[in-house]
Amino acid sequence: MDKRNRGNISAINDYETQLSGLYEEYYDKIARYVYVHIGSKEEAEDIAGEVFLKALMSLKSYREQGVPMQGWLFRIAHNLTVDYLRRMDNRRTVPIDPVMLTGSDNPVAAAEENIEFERVTEAMKQLTAEQREVINLRFLGGLTSKEVGGILGKSDGAVREMQRAAIEKLRGIMGVQT
Amino acid sequence: MITEDFDRILDDCIDRINHGDNLKDCLSDYPAYSEKLRPLLESMHDVQKTYTFTPSADSKRAARQRFHAALDKQRQATPLFSFFRAIPRPAVWATITVLVLAIVAALVIRPALNPSTLVPSVDGNFVFLISDEPNDIGDFESLNVTISKVGLQAADSLKRLEFTPETQTVDLTQLQGGQAQEIWRGNVTTGRYSQVYIYVSKVTGKLKSAGQTVDVKLPSSKLHISIPFEVESDAVTSFTFDITVVATGHNGKYILKPQIGDSVPREE
Numbered sequence: 001m002d003k004r005n006r007g008n009i010s011a012i013n014d015y016e017t018q019l020s021g022l023y024e025e026y027y028d029k030i031a032r033y034v035y036v037h038i039g040s041k042e043e044a045e046d047i048a049g050e051v052f053l054k055a056l057m058s059l060k061s062y063r064e065q066g067v068p069m070q071g072w073l074f075r076i077a078h079n080l081t082v083d084y085l086r087r088m089d090n091r092r093t094v095p096i097d098p099v100m101l102t103g104s105d106n107p108v109a110a111a112e113e114n115i116e117f118e119r120v121t122e123a124m125k126q127l128t129a130e131q132r133e134v135i136n137l138r139f140l141g142g143l144t145s146k147e148v149g150g151i152l153g154k155s156d157g158a159v160r161e162m163q164r165a166a167i168e169k170l171r172g173i174m175g176v177q178t
Numbered sequence: 179m180i181t182e183d184f185d186r187i188l189d190d191c192i193d194r195i196n197h198g199d200n201l202k203d204c205l206s207d208y209p210a211y212s213e214k215l216r217p218l219l220e221s222m223h224d225v226q227k228t229y230t231f232t233p234s235a236d237s238k239r240a241a242r243q244r245f246h247a248a249l250d251k252q253r254q255a256t257p258l259f260s261f262f263r264a265i266p267r268p269a270v271w272a273t274i275t276v277l278v279l280a281i282v283a284a285l286v287i288r289p290a291l292n293p294s295t296l297v298p299s300v301d302g303n304f305v306f307l308i309s310d311e312p313n314d315i316g317d318f319e320s321l322n323v324t325i326s327k328v329g330l331q332a333a334d335s336l337k338r339l340e341f342t343p344e345t346q347t348v349d350l351t352q353l354q355g356g357q358a359q360e361i362w363r364g365n366v367t368t369g370r371y372s373q374v375y376i377y378v379s380k381v382t383g384k385l386k387s388a389g390q391t392v393d394v395k396l397p398s399s400k401l402h403i404s405i406p407f408e409v410e411s412d413a414v415t416s417f418t419f420d421i422t423v424v425a426t427g428h429n430g431k432y433i434l435k436p437q438i439g440d441s442v443p444r445e446e
Contacts, residue, residue, distance in 0.1 A: 016249060021333045021372035021406030023245060031233045045233045049241025056248055120228040139225050142196045145189050160185040163192070164218070171221045 015059045018069055026070055030077045032140040037081045051077045067150040074141055075151055123173040131166035187211055191219055207426040293338035302364035304409055305416035309358035310350040311437040314425045321350040324380035331373035358418050368411045375402035394432045401436040407443030417443045
């Protein structure tokens with residue numbers, strides 16, 4: 001085996017180790033990120049699992065161009081979510097749909113949860129797609145502003161500004177709804 | 179300029195809440211902004227509460243199994259692992275069986291969720307160091323951090339290892355730039371690890387300006403960094419945990435945070 005190939009294999013092994021190490025921490029976060037977009041917990045869990053498989057298969061093309069691996073995972077999650085929504089396009093016309101939450105033994109609490117879910121989801125729909133992505137990646141994905149900037153191709157300062165504007169808008173809408 | 183400051187403060191609070199800090203602590207660190215911050219952080223809480231759910235353990239386990247099966251398959255397909263394919267199948271299965279039994283014994287028979295405590299050794303395969311990323315450390319004459327325990331989380335199991343540093347108190351003002359202080363050296367079980375955490379029991383800071391001690395807060399008593407690394411038997415892995423101190427606005431308070439970008443595992 002020549003030196004270059006050995007180097008490539010060593011890099012891939014490092015990436016595999018890194019990816020494996022991220023599984024426990026990021027599986028849940030990615031599932032939540034996807035859930036915001038598609039509104040189904042079961043499908044979100046499936047897509048989260050698919051993200052890690054897809055990442056594993058694409059490690060050869062992975063290059064750390066300023067985006068840490070966790071940021072790259074969210075990019076994959078975003079692409080898989082878009083694919084999923086395209087497949088469901090005949091049923092869904094907006095990225096975020098309110099869904100009925102089920103599985104509660106307490107119908108009053110379940111109804112209140114539904115109302116709260118719709119209130120927040122309606123507010124989220126009023127944001128621009130980019131603002132929604134910032135909120136989703138920061139609040140549900142737990143990424144830093146710098147990492148979000150790496151994914152969106154923006155500076156961390158621009159992300160912070162967008163984040164503040166988005167939360168103020170959410171607050172305005174949810175405050176009025178309350 | 180004021181908006182930019184506020185954006186940074188809001189961003190800091192969001193980071194801290196994401197790492198387990200509570201809203202009240204964050205507001206108390208920024209009293210001048212608390213009225214403006216509170217409604218925004220409450221909205222964050224509403225969004226997180228609405229969409230946060232814990233994926234089912236079954237789904238997560240099934241996905242983990244698929245991932246590891248694909249990982250094994252991929253590794254066997256690379257030339258580096260080709261010699262494994264040359265081993266006759268019965269031998270492979272015998273090895274796998276022994277490994278599975280060993281893992282089951284380690285996970286089930288032993289009280290595996292209790293972390294194993296390690297003892298120091300001068301010729302160990304693992305060295306743990308503390309360093310400081312210079313943010314606002316220049317404000318301090320001394321900043322003594324007492325670390326009561328260090329833990330390592332295995333990447334492929336629930337196993338945790340813990341050790342008590344031989345040097346428990348470090349002065350971060352002495353550890354700026356490339357400086358780092360070794361606080362433990364010993365033998366660590368070989369394998370892959372995904373997280374490192376340190377338990378901080380005490381922080382005492384003395385400011386240069388007034389010579390007075392100041393309040394340095396922690397997001398929680400446990401600072402953790404998620405970074406994958408491997409410990410091997412025939413090499414010494416040194417891990418430098420970078421801690422940074424950051425002023426929280428203009429209220430004379432500081433917060434101590436782990437610095438993931440500068441915390442690095444290295445093979446010596």
